[in-house]
Amino acid sequence: MNNESRVLCARKIGEALRHPGVPFAIRGARKIDANGVLDSAWLVSDGSAVTAVGTEPHMLDDALQEAGVSADHVLDAQGAVMTPGYVDIHAHGAWGSSFDDGPDGIAMARAGHMVHGTTRQVLSLITNPLDVLCRNLRTVRTVMKARPDVLGSHLEGPFLSPLHKGAHDPACLLDPTPDVVERLLDAADGTLRQITLAPELPHGLSAIRQFAEAGVVPAVGHCDADYAMAVRAFNAGARLLTHMFNAMKGLGHRDPGPIPAAVEDRRVNLEMINDGFHVHNPMVRMGWNFAPHRTVFVTDAMAATDCPDGRYKLGGLDVAVHDGHARLVSNGAIAGSTLLLEHAVARAVLELGVAPELAVEAATLTPARALRLDMPNRVTGRPIGLLAEGYAADVLLLDPDSWRVCHVWCQGVRIR
Incomplete structure (x- = not known):
């Protein structure tokens, strides 16, 4: 990426972070955080926080409806690793x-x-x-x-x-x-x-x-x-x-x-x-x-x-x-x-x-x-550091072989 592209990318990210996120969901991921590893996992966000996480397919539809996630904002991870930001x-x-x-x-x-x-x-x-x-x-x-x-x-x-x-x-x-x-x-x-x-x-x-x-x-x-x-x-x-x-x-x-x-x-x-x-x-x-x-x-x-x-x-x-x-x-x-x-x-x-x-x-x-940010606080509002209900929707999808970051959400805002 040349310097001109970097400047444009920086501007786009700064602008995106000024607006609220859109409700989204990820399914078919390998969830990894400090609580352990879950295969065939899904996560739902209301565009700001994580509202539900699970592995049972029949529970996903209810979670999507409750968070107001539209069908075009559900991403199939196809086995990618999903971690907190x-x-x-x-x-x-x-x-x-x-x-x-x-x-x-x-x-x-x-x-x-x-x-x-x-x-x-x-x-x-x-x-x-x-x-x-x-x-x-x-x-x-x-x-x-x-x-x-x-x-x-x-x-x-x-x-x-x-x-x-x-x-x-x-x-x-x-x-x-x-x-x-x-x-x-x-x-x-x-x-x-x-x-x-x-x-x-x-x-x-x-x-x-x-x-x-x-x-x-x-x-x-x-x-x-x-x-x-x-x-x-x-x-x-x-x-x-x-x-x-x-x-x-x-x-x-x-x-x-x-x-x-x-x-x-x-x-x-x-x-x-x-x-x-x-x-x-x-x-x-x-x-x-x-x-x-x-x-x-x-x-x-x-x-x-x-x-x-x-x-x-x-x-x-x-x-x-x-x-x-x-x-x-x-x-x-x-x-x-x-x-x-x-x-x-x-x-x-x-x-x-x-x-x-x-x-x-x-x-x-x-x-x-x-830094005492794993609980509700005045800096981030919601806790950060886990993929769990009530935590900020900071989410990554990684290539399972290289562990290269492929997709990024920050506080529910899609960055890449």
Whole structure:
């Protein structure tokens, strides 16, 4: 798809999401979600929510009539895999644009993920000067009013350890003093979903408490925290571990670091970038076995996602992408990924042998639960993450052999 086609696609998706969906139904699918696998399944939606799911053919007609589904809006899946829409809580961009690039950049990057099945996304904002971060938070807040697919923002920085800063500008790193935290909270005005920070910073633990009290989910990451500090962070209110294994102390037999602290605390969910590059397959398998129902597939995707190799930007830093791997031009540090959740789920099932319902859970219900969106809430209204009655009609149909996304609905709106 060339850039002109992408711009047109982004506009069409943005326009479609401004209108309510049409009642629809899917039959003859292999339903897979965190509740398990159902063959010969059907699903009915009133154009906003899932109103009925089942396998008994004689019950489908009544469900269609009750939801007002016309015959020309019943799709025969012919054995395709049907899953909930994917939920990415940590990504920076796609299709040549970043979520820091204003409304047009957000629309373009969201389209790049939406067409591959990510129906809901938290927009991760890279470390920048404080004024720029506040402006970007306000932009996300405004965009959310017209886009149900945008869940809010994630600040990855500026409260990071200089020792594990990754692809973040060291000149912009700060200590999370109460006044700085308050400025960010005011700018977001209730739309900041999560923040990654290093708890060992002088005001790290107090910031975790401050963010948690404001309804934000703090995440431990880009840190030099040891095991004891990580335990303190989780007891202070942190509930996520940002991209496990990356930008933190590793697993040492006498210096265990933050990973075991997260694994042992059942309140904590653990992000993982399942691309085989950020975390090699043996470590993916080991990490998965640590906490299969608490592992969240994330992409950490940057602007080059679903684009050719070449030169790109991550914040104000230059990035070179070669063989799909993004690194800073200045020092070769890994600079996000070009991963899509579509590919993360597919490789979990097809390459790593993860049970399909567990792989789907890691990209749907677990991220929704991590941000408390698996129940009625003020962000999405209806819960997300399952194909079940009362949940938002975020639905995907996948090729059963390749697990490639073929059809997408977001809140009942047909996207492709």
